[in-house]
Amino acid sequence: MEIGFRTGMVVAALVAVVSGCGEQHPAATSPASGKTAGVAAPTPTQTDVNRNGVPDADPSDEDWPGKMTVVYEDATTPDAVRGRRFMEDTKLLPQLAEDITGSLKLPYDIPLKGSQCDEPNDFWSPADKEMTLCYEDVANSLDLFTKLGDEDPEASAFHEALASFYHETGHMVIDLYELPATGREEDAADQASAYLLLQRDDDGRFDPESVQAIMDSGRWFGAMSSGAGGEIDDDQLADVHSPDRARMFNMVCWAYGADPDDTGDVVAAGLLPAARADLCEDEYRKLDRAWSTLLTPYVK
Ligand SMILES: [Zn+2]
Numbered sequence: 001m002e003i004g005f006r007t008g009m010v011v012a013a014l015v016a017v018v019s020g021c022g023e024q025h026p027a028a029t030s031p032a033s034g035k036t037a038g039v040a041a042p043t044p045t046q047t048d049v050n051r052n053g054v055p056d057a058d059p060s061d062e063d064w065p066g067k068m069t070v071v072y073e074d075a076t077t078p079d080a081v082r083g084r085r086f087m088e089d090t091k092l093l094p095q096l097a098e099d100i101t102g103s104l105k106l107p108y109d110i111p112l113k114g115s116q117c118d119e120p121n122d123f124w125s126p127a128d129k130e131m132t133l134c135y136e137d138v139a140n141s142l143d144l145f146t147k148l149g150d151e152d153p154e155a156s157a158f159h160e161a162l163a164s165f166y167h168e169t170g171h172m173v174i175d176l177y178e179l180p181a182t183g184r185e186e187d188a189a190d191q192a193s194a195y196l197l198l199q200r201d202d203d204g205r206f207d208p209e210s211v212q213a214i215m216d217s218g219r220w221f222g223a224m225s226s227g228a229g230g231e232i233d234d235d236q237l238a239d240v241h242s243p244d245r246a247r248m249f250n251m252v253c254w255a256y257g258a259d260p261d262d263t264g265d266v267v268a269a270g271l272l273p274a275a276r277a278d279l280c281e282d283e284y285r286k287l288d289r290a291w292s293t294l295l296t297p298y299v300k
Contacts, residue, residue: 049177050107067101067106067110068096070111071114072093075116079135079140080116083138086154087133087161090154105298110172112131113133115132118136119136121136122134122164124169137164138160159213160216162210162213167193168189170192179294186241190250197213198288214255215251218251222271
């Protein structure tokens with residue numbers, strides 16, 4: 001299968017985030033006075049996640065032995081077998097694991113598991129410190145994008161899996177690094193997905209496939225919401241997740257705000273009301289600033 005994802009794309013992007021901060025030297029804190037010398041880099045936390053006595057934000061803290069490791073669990077149902085085959089054929093999991101290992105400081109090994117879950121979903125487990133991508137989730141996406149009439153439903157399903165993985169990565173970094181993220185965590189995790197995928201390369205360009213991943217994720221939420229008949233009840237309003245249709249508008253807004261050239265006329269396509277579209281560039285800029293600040297101490 002020729003579905004490609006440039007391994008290391010996010011790695012390169014995150015490294016660029018760090019090198020972009022090259023002038024902001026460490027908060028040279030004087031132990032006696034507690035005052036900082038020079039211009040301090042933003043340090044959202046003073047955590048010591050790897051427990052080595054050096055604050056995580058200190059650039060000399062290089063003692064992070066963890067890797068993300070790939071595990072395929074058994075698949076027995078037809079949907080799970082289909083999903084597992086797709087993950088193996090596209091090499092989805094090793095590419096994602098390599099990307100995270102190359103870009104983020106990990107205090108210990110984090111399993112990335114392909115699993116039969118008996119539901120189309122993905123999970124970060126704060127108790128077990130592991131991530132699970134369900135075989136049924138990609139099988140469900142393949143069916144959904146086929147039903148939508150996509151020319152290449154496999155590419156769309158691959159994109160949706162990318163966006164979903166980086167959403168779980170959002171939960172992972174909030175948990176691992178005890179990030180002071182505010183608002184509902186599910187919304188913050190959607191922001192993280194957009195932030196991690198929507199990074200400029202050295203030429204200041206966004207990767208079109210990553211932009212498409214966010215757009216396909218938005219379309220996926222849109223299709224899920226129309227499947228529910230457009231009705232929103234109290235259970236959905238009270239849920240930890242925003243309603244699917246709101247998540248669609250958010251994802252499309254952030255992709256459009258980052259890269260209006262590659263997202264097309266989202267208003268004409270019915271993917272975003274004009275009044276929201278006008279605000280998206282500013283929304284994306286603030287999202288990018290917030291997540292850059294939060295993650296900089298943990299980027300390799
Ligand atoms: Zn979530």
